Amino acid sequence: MFSIGELSKRTKVKVPTIRYYEELGLLAEAERTSGNQRRYDNTGLERLSFIRHARDLGFSIEAISSLIELQEHPDRSCETATDIAASQLEEVRAKIKRLRTLEKELSRISKGCDGEGVSEDCYVLASLADHNLCSREH
Amino acid sequence: MFSIGELSKRTKVKVPTIRYYEELGLLAEAERTSGNQRRYDNTGLERLSFIRHARDLGFSIEAISSLIELQEHPDRSCETATDIAASQLEEVRAKIKRLRTLEKELSRISKGCDGEGVSEDCYVLASLADHNLCSREH
DNA sequence: CTTGAACCTCTAGTCACTAGAGACATTACA
DNA sequence: TGTAATGTCTCTAGTGACTAGAGGTTCAAG
Known part of the structure; x- marks a missing residue:
């Protein structure tokens, strides 16, 4: 478990941006310490890396949301994902x-x-x- | 002398954008009719075409401001303009x-x-x- | 136990517009 | 001349994707 600062360092996404992504719902709400600070594990790290990578490639937040939704319903076909990438x-x-x-x-x-x-x-x-x-x- | 709508049609710049440019000082304040509506002449048309063209080329509003300032002081060298274009x-x-x-x-x-x-x-x-x-x- | 860095929430600012509300002006036509 | 449609006015707020700052709390090291 690591802090938001640590997550920021590892992903090169700035701290306020991480909080912003959480607010948008791109990132699940992080667990908190007793003192209300966010703590992350590898799941959070992977998710944020995904977002970061997609943003680097110019995907909009909206497109990323769709991709994440797909990730969470692996039963659906990946056609939509391919479409998003193609567009x-x-x-x-x-x-x-x-x-x-x-x-x-x-x-x-x-x-x-x-x-x-x-x-x-x-x-x-x-x-x-x-x-x-x-x-x-x- | 023509209205803001006419100016918009001729330059393909939307009406609210024209007002916005005026607010920023890119465009001189237009003359007004007795009923407070803006009226433009060729000077306004040319200036707006200039802005539009520069925006199309991706110049920032700030860069365009500098270019306009240069236009208004023709005594200065055009080096700055060349620099702006080069960058x-x-x-x-x-x-x-x-x-x-x-x-x-x-x-x-x-x-x-x-x-x-x-x-x-x-x-x-x-x-x-x-x-x-x-x-x-x- | 203290200090200082990191963290928290909240609001507001960035850029270059765009949208909408509610009121007033102009123009075309009967 | 009357009226209806369209155009215009100002003002505020929203867009996307953050970024900056204020003012306060928590954590980790020494």
Whole structure:
């Protein structure tokens, strides 16, 4: 049995965040000492590691809730879990795509004011003001 | 001179967001009709387009404030603007990198439960629970 | 037994909006 | 000119996923 601080150290999840997860119901309510402090065992540690890992992968709290519910009803098929993971993957791919477009435009823009022969107006500002200067839609 | 709704239509920025920008000082306070409704001209339209475009590119409100301040003091060099754009670019590149790693892991995970011969435990859940199953750090 | 770190609860703040209530203004049409 | 529909006003509160701080209590080491 270990304290919330210890759990925090082991999972790299901050103490207030752990309490917050408990409040949300992601984490079961911890046992308490006679002095009202939370005590955890390996079950708590594993659960929090799961949450942490999923958050790192960009899953929303809501999605994680669903996954946890599935864990607790192993009789149900894991189709839902696969679906959740797949839709997360889709989102990630969409974000990458969008960011690539931004990258292109930003690198074009931020090259603009480099030393030589730019007109007296700032190219960065002009580019932002005038969408028509973009090479493509975004 | 046109209304806030018209401005919203033209810039695709929602009405409450426009008011919010005004409150933050990103947008100058609009002129008002005798009945206290906001009226805008081209200056307002251009400014809002600028903000919208920068937000689309992922600039924070704070960064946009700095850019606007620069616009209003054209005597200053555009170095700062270039810097802001460059750091935005850096952030975008970092995000892309991170998302690529996630993409790899997610696609590995979400292939897991495909039809054939997975053990009775769900691979998605197992992967999330056990970081050691990750092919690499993330 | 004392000290200091860790813990407790509670409220409020972050960012960039978004939603809703309740009241007033403008516009289109009869 | 009357009226109804739509638009606009301000204000407060909510979103997601935390984070920070106040003010008080408990624990572990020496």
